[in-house]
Amino acid sequence: MLVRSIGRGLVNWVMTGGSSIYDRLVDSLWRPDGPKPEEKRRPVHTIGTGASGFFAASDNAAHFCTAEHFQKGRTVPVSVRFSNGSGNATRHDGWSDLRGMATRFHLDDDRQAGVAADLLAITVPGFFTPTVDEFLDFAKWALPQPYLRQSPWYKFVKLLNLEQPRRNPYPRETISPDIGAEAFADRYDNTKLPVFLDASIGAPASFARAPYHAVHSFIVTGSDGARRHVRFNWQPTLGVLNKDPQQPPEDVYLEHELRERLAAGPASFSLMMAIGEGGDDFNDSSRAWSFQRRRVFMGTMTIDRYADDQWTDNEHMSFNPCRLVDGIEPSDDPILHARRHLYEVSRLRRGAPLCPFARS
Amino acid sequence: MADEEGWLGRFVDNLPEQGWFKFLSNHFVVPYWVWREPKAKLPGGPRMAVQPGENLQRMMNLVMPLKDRSPIGRAKATLALGQSVDTLYAGLDNVGTIHFARFVIIENNLCMMSVYDGDFDSYVRDFIVSIGNVFDAVLVHVEGGDAVIPTKQNVEKFVDWIHDHDLFQMPDFATDLFDLQDEAQNLAANRAPHDLSSLSRALVLQLHANPNFALGSGFRSYAGYSAAQIRSTFGMGW
Numbered sequence: 001m002l003v004r005s006i007g008r009g010l011v012n013w014v015m016t017g018g019s020s021i022y023d024r025l026v027d028s029l030w031r032p033d034g035p036k037p038e039e040k041r042r043p044v045h046t047i048g049t050g051a052s053g054f055f056a057a058s059d060n061a062a063h064f065c066t067a068e069h070f071q072k073g074r075t076v077p078v079s080v081r082f083s084n085g086s087g088n089a090t091r092h093d094g095w096s097d098l099r100g101m102a103t104r105f106h107l108d109d110d111r112q113a114g115v116a117a118d119l120l121a122i123t124v125p126g127f128f129t130p131t132v133d134e135f136l137d138f139a140k141w142a143l144p145q146p147y148l149r150q151s152p153w154y155k156f157v158k159l160l161n162l163e164q165p166r167r168n169p170y171p172r173e174t175i176s177p178d179i180g181a182e183a184f185a186d187r188y189d190n191t192k193l194p195v196f197l198d199a200s201i202g203a204p205a206s207f208a209r210a211p212y213h214a215v216h217s218f219i220v221t222g223s224d225g226a227r228r229h230v231r232f233n234w235q236p237t238l239g240v241l242n243k244d245p246q247q248p249p250e251d252v253y254l255e256h257e258l259r260e261r262l263a264a265g266p267a268s269f270s271l272m273m274a275i276g277e278g279g280d281d282f283n284d285s286s287r288a289w290s291f292q293r294r295r296v297f298m299g300t301m302t303i304d305r306y307a308d309d310q311w312t313d314n315e316h317m318s319f320n321p322c323r324l325v326d327g328i329e330p331s332d333d334p335i336l337h338a339r340r341h342l343y344e345v346s347r348l349r350r351g352a353p354l355c356p357f358a359r360s
Numbered sequence: 361m362a363d364e365e366g367w368l369g370r371f372v373d374n375l376p377e378q379g380w381f382k383f384l385s386n387h388f389v390v391p392y393w394v395w396r397e398p399k400a401k402l403p404g405g406p407r408m409a410v411q412p413g414e415n416l417q418r419m420m421n422l423v424m425p426l427k428d429r430s431p432i433g434r435a436k437a438t439l440a441l442g443q444s445v446d447t448l449y450a451g452l453d454n455v456g457t458i459h460f461a462r463f464v465i466i467e468n469n470l471c472m473m474s475v476y477d478g479d480f481d482s483y484v485r486d487f488i489v490s491i492g493n494v495f496d497a498v499l500v501h502v503e504g505g506d507a508v509i510p511t512k513q514n515v516e517k518f519v520d521w522i523h524d525h526d527l528f529q530m531p532d533f534a535t536d537l538f539d540l541q542d543e544a545q546n547l548a549a550n551r552a553p554h555d556l557s558s559l560s561r562a563l564v565l566q567l568h569a570n571p572n573f574a575l576g577s578g579f580r581s582y583a584g585y586s587a588a589q590i591r592s593t594f595g596m597g598w
Binding site: 149151152155156158159160161162163164165166168182185186187188189192193195196199275277278279280288290291292293294295 | 365366368369371372373375376381385389390393409410411412413414416417532533534535536538539553554555556557558559560561564565576577579580583584585
């Protein structure tokens, strides 16, 4: 059995020119209008903005998680990278797109290579597929293709079918992954919800006015020794606010808005943790959990400084969803484990600073 | 370079807001699809789930059409409830699985909205025991109510009656509607894959079958706790 498995792996490796599945996944994410490889930028979430601040744990967080940043009275510095989800190298802030917020909790004084925990979150509550193989398929289907306006007659027929015609292309939008993603979702049930949510998400009025979901399950150990499957999400304390979809989209505003906002005062997010229950699928990140799960307030993150050095504190930073500390473990979610390697492949290609995994 | 939109394109984009097109849709297009792709009326109340959290703080939205819809008829229903406040509190205190309950009159309906823990049938049986006489007094004023009075002697019929008048709860995640509709037709989920763009039609047709409905299972500030846990935690002697 083992020999057959190794044999199959070798055949696969040879057939794919010796590249790992993670290399192929990263390759599959590049868009024709994305950054050129020599620019050494990210294949998705390409355009981002760095900021910093601090996280203060809530009084009861330590009961649920013994990780250092959740200890009562503990305040730790954080670095945050907000991003547009797209791999388009040109900024189109006003286009409907999921957004990302990667947070690093710095747990010692060495902010470059010290002990830290990362929490990566996006503005939809589920990942696109539950398994790596399906994600490879999805990535192939969702390759950007020409995005043309549907003909009036076709739209008329759609309306008579009580169906929503496809949105018109945005100004300067020529290609999009949406058509392929939707075609994939038409076939595969797992993908319907994330694709539907992604397609209808709109554009946030500010990076500080969007909720962010760390879509995977993690296992946290509480002070009582209990291990719980949980999911985290950030809720903006100012509330959620989107741009008016009826207005023409602005291409460039999110970075400027954040800089102006932080110059005037801090922005903050509540970290909420939903506790999974028997009967939940802890390893399927494509499925959002029910709203009926118990939610615990774990602390407040206050962002008070726009990063002066956007190269060091944004472009050159490398996050990893499996960069965790004692008290938090990854679940068996295959996508979470794949992302550990994907982010490492991406980091190596970008020549970004060493991640702790590279040393192990 | 994105293509430019001509006058015909703008006209079609604007169609859903045009009065004549709304008329066409409501009087011809929707009836056609109701005939072509009929949807069963989906049952009311929360759905079965194995997770404990799904069985706590469940919503009941009971809509009971009034027999007499005049102000006098409404007043009679109001009086029947107004004279039962003590009975209602006695029921709340004794049943122990109810978080909140309230009665409202909306248009021609008397509605009871409540939040309860546990199994639906047990909940209804509990309140037959504790506040059955209130329901007997109220059902006199409600269409079809006579058939289940006295509730204590018509328990099974009353449970079915309540279930039938409890609002259908839309799934919390929009695309799950496909699964509910398949299930109602005894089809395996996604056996015939659904196009995502047909979700709007699925919704319109479902709202034809279930004109009144609840938008999801409700939003909870302290999800996952039972009324009994809250009473116990705050030392209310339970």
